[in-house]
Amino acid sequence: MMSSSFGTLFRITTFGESHGPGIGGVIDGCPPGISLEETDIQPQLDRRRPGQSTLTTSRNEPDRVRILSGVEDGKTLGTPLTLYMDNKDVRPADYREFSRVPRPSHADFTYRLKYGVQSKSGGGRAGARETAVRVAAGAVAEKILFSFFGTQIVAWVSAVGTVSWGTAEPERVTRAQVDRHPVRCPDGVWAGKMVRAIQKARDKGDSLGGVITCVCRNVPGGLGEPVFDKMEARLAQAMLSVPACKGFEIGSGFAGTRMFGSKHNDAFIRRDGRLKTKTNFSGGVQGGITNGEPVYFRTAFKPTATIAIPQETVDVDGSPVTLKGAGRHDPCVVPRAVPIVESMAALVILDMAMMQRARGRG
Amino acid sequence: MMSSSFGTLFRITTFGESHGPGIGGVIDGCPPGISLEETDIQPQLDRRRPGQSTLTTSRNEPDRVRILSGVEDGKTLGTPLTLYMDNKDVRPADYREFSRVPRPSHADFTYRLKYGVQSKSGGGRAGARETAVRVAAGAVAEKILFSFFGTQIVAWVSAVGTVSWGTAEPERVTRAQVDRHPVRCPDGVWAGKMVRAIQKARDKGDSLGGVITCVCRNVPGGLGEPVFDKMEARLAQAMLSVPACKGFEIGSGFAGTRMFGSKHNDAFIRRDGRLKTKTNFSGGVQGGITNGEPVYFRTAFKPTATIAIPQETVDVDGSPVTLKGAGRHDPCVVPRAVPIVESMAALVILDMAMMQRARGRG
């Protein structure tokens, strides 16, 4: 597989520079006969777009999606489905300075190493803007998954900097709860603490990272393709492909490495006429294949690289430079990354479900 | 991409059941004219194979690799390179019981869900045996990477259960240091603590998990394919596809989420005539592309699912069963997983290097 495409049977190919005319994506392999309109997609896009609260960048993009192909009379045709959004609030001039001074922990330097040229806006495809297309495609996948299996995917902010919130019942969190607070933590008290941490960092010209937890309910058993496209392997690829994501863990994850096997093993029980597991340290996946329990995982996002605090660095010739923040960015990306995580999960699960169907099962 | 193949240009396809006649793999895309013999591959296989110490399973597999195609007169032909190992110490009878009682946190249950049938040895492809082929293929990739770029990949055990060892200079650890102790922690004192933790768990019939850290030096800049095949995304997929792996983090990872951006950003400096970074919280990757610094990452392995302590669970009909451990397994997999992690990293990096070369750069 290569670069700008993701998935084998439900495959998204994305395009567009952050400061070019627009961004979009083509979904190849979308099942035919599915009811689909722009209004099915817009709500998730609205959850991702900037300008929702004072916590986010001031870049103002309406992100109005248009379906350019693959749908007629409100039904998918089975042909490539194209989703497109114009870029409105484009300011490449903001980035002029960075053609000589690569921004620390940005992609300016590595894009130049790789391609020998560089888009005017620094890493034209490395920024958050590209993720709007993933969210649009993910909304389509979510709709199909829900209609096929009743699958529901809910992600939320479980940590901002050192403010961390956990729940004993992750499988009960709803998207409505998540959206009650702009920071997207379903617990009101902790959401407040997170907001204050972000505001404090922003006021100092600094930035914060965080953690997003995601639970996928009603994922059919049997999904995942051993040995290299195991469910957790594709989820990990999907998440680490999101800008600023630096870590992924499924089920017990890193904490599980400190447990004994006798405690960690998920014993089977019988409930509602079928085998279930008593605990779910596996995160719904064993041997790379879903077992019918909720799939849950956590993803780590680094602090935003763009900060207002001056940074001592060097320019392309190695001369010392004091770099002051520019460009418009969020002081903490995790609230807006929630729908991105959900969307990438939807793309993985639907692709795997179609793969299993090809096998004549599922 | 699908199931048993990994990589686009340097692509490995693996085959073989744990308790069938043998296991092997085909590498398609191996560059021609490379010196290669079985003796280039065997040392890494010997590091992975069981029976190296009392810490590992008693299954006795010599893992003698044979090259069945793709090499003549000690040089690769550019045609598919096939690596094959006989299975010697096969005991499917040990697994008979599990056809009715799915082992907790094993793949018995999910393989049956997925395929409707099941290999006699439980998850025939889900066990550790399959990873021998990855190691053999990885040894080929490592040899090529070293001859092309001087790349060196070193992994080690940085935690066993709650015994955790860190180093301020991960980029200086050598494979010789790692191999001084059977537990594969380069620090003698901490290696001893880890060994004692494993022995204690084993004596109780229990098992432990752990963490492996990996550093890749002399990885050329410019590798990684945005936006979906970013270097960290493919590494994450590679690692999460290893049996028992539950987590991956690159650079600062989950710990980085608790840092401020002003501290986390890797400022540039000039050294030896080229731009380097003062710190390396990015783990050698920015925007999905290597920047020439060492690539480092950590992987989480869950405690071994096979334990001798009796477990209360149910059989396929839901009737309660007390399951006693069977099959031969390691009380802690991480020492033997070290060469697997190195091998998967080598497969990813070589594939990415060939991809960059296709572009006419690198």
Next chain:
Amino acid sequence: MMSSSFGTLFRITTFGESHGPGIGGVIDGCPPGISLEETDIQPQLDRRRPGQSTLTTSRNEPDRVRILSGVEDGKTLGTPLTLYMDNKDVRPADYREFSRVPRPSHADFTYRLKYGVQSKSGGGRAGARETAVRVAAGAVAEKILFSFFGTQIVAWVSAVGTVSWGTAEPERVTRAQVDRHPVRCPDGVWAGKMVRAIQKARDKGDSLGGVITCVCRNVPGGLGEPVFDKMEARLAQAMLSVPACKGFEIGSGFAGTRMFGSKHNDAFIRRDGRLKTKTNFSGGVQGGITNGEPVYFRTAFKPTATIAIPQETVDVDGSPVTLKGAGRHDPCVVPRAVPIVESMAALVILDMAMMQRARGRG
């Protein structure tokens, strides 16, 4: 590979219904730093577009291509390159009747079988309109191939119905010669005969097929990927994927089956300091790999399925119907298919050249 994407390293994904808002394509893997503007692409599009002469459909599409991404300041960025054209002269109403009466030898019936739904314009992706995107992408590939290797690709009409023209020196035909006549046969006398044959068929409300010959000069040796992606195999796939194409032969092709080996073998000679072949019955390819001689092949196109002559057929319920031609189509597609054949050849050759480069050769 799947459906709407073609190529591995230089990969085009096309989208758009014949009678929707527009059509386009995304090229993933385009090398960076190539000079590219719309004016590099438009000339080939103009050769394909309808309305060039009385021989073609009256549908009037300006086919003005816009580059939506992947280029800044006239240079490719190495990121996905998106090409887009609006549909202007759309008349889905012309096709209303066919929702009940599948047109003979059209895709109406099979699209319905496959997808269960059907675009308003019959086979929305099966018509010639989709090929405009291939031509646009092919123009990009041609430009790159010419700048890398001086490769030149020239196709022409060598037969219309029973009027067939051959040349002893196919490798000397130029695109200028081809374009001297709207029917795109480089020989004036035979071009005239072909035009008359088409006019005669059109006046009767009937249609004709034909043959296109293509020669690719200055294709480097060593291209093609045995054993399944041999040069001729990928060219064959490329050509048979073009609407109305029913046959492909390389070098001596079907006529070669009637020769003796002693006559057919291409003996080597030395010329200009390198090995060449005295004859070129192989069509520039041996064992699936180019040998540095011109690659030449022929493609068969069936007579246009849309005709004005009434046809006796049945509707979806099996009731007899007399179908009268509708929709706007060419009485013979081959003159306009010439740039399509060239474009598909360019896409194959460039992809193969990048593949060889990945191997560290070429």
Next chain:
Amino acid sequence: MMSSSFGTLFRITTFGESHGPGIGGVIDGCPPGISLEETDIQPQLDRRRPGQSTLTTSRNEPDRVRILSGVEDGKTLGTPLTLYMDNKDVRPADYREFSRVPRPSHADFTYRLKYGVQSKSGGGRAGARETAVRVAAGAVAEKILFSFFGTQIVAWVSAVGTVSWGTAEPERVTRAQVDRHPVRCPDGVWAGKMVRAIQKARDKGDSLGGVITCVCRNVPGGLGEPVFDKMEARLAQAMLSVPACKGFEIGSGFAGTRMFGSKHNDAFIRRDGRLKTKTNFSGGVQGGITNGEPVYFRTAFKPTATIAIPQETVDVDGSPVTLKGAGRHDPCVVPRAVPIVESMAALVILDMAMMQRARGRG
């Protein structure tokens, strides 16, 4: 896709040099629970293997296939299925001369161009031996297709040199009829003529080419993936990837280019409660998708390049050489190529059927 793999969901990867220890292939994606033993595969291999009559090479390979993985207790597991055959009658010494004198119309020259090295036996992967693996894999695909849909694939020799046999009822030819004569033409009189033509060429030390026609019955409608993986496009790739194949045509093919549309169109009729076509000039495919009629196509094979008649050519330095035939080859490959053509067709059709199933249809 790349080089030694074919197919997306039912994917074969082949390996092995002509004169190495053995040859084999791995099928990834084989549906689970299918009854399968070596005896299901051997008959097709026996039809391909040399030494069946005086018409074929004297190389003696029993081609005993062994299943190395993917099957237990006579059922497929859904895991990679590995097929392996030892090479027995290996004589690389026969080929020593060709390291300096590239054989005309062989792959010696192009393999060297591509890879810089060369297997001892000339084009180690370019010879006919590699096709045994395709036949073994094809036999598996055929068995599955027959059990799923009752699909039957029959190919035969329709021309040897200038001796050409046609039938008005291709869809009625059976494999039993084909095998009545070693030359594999179902008509006894014409089979005799073909045999005499081959014997005459062989006695002169010369060789002949030929044509194979193939009909696939009971192929479900709706298979084929527009726009690049149309059924005819994948069949064309499959056939042109077979050694010595130089042409492919589906349905009316090149002859159809000389017909009028009014004659060529396949009008619909109703029969047995469903829509059929009165004629089948389309060869069972419209718009790249099967319509339920028999799929039929023809393939052109060039005369064998190895001949006993001395040839005037040059060595690698350009010095004139008279080359005398060596190596053991068939004077005409088409009789043995019949099962290869059938096998490649089966691989394509099964892959397409699984693709359609993934879509939730078929």
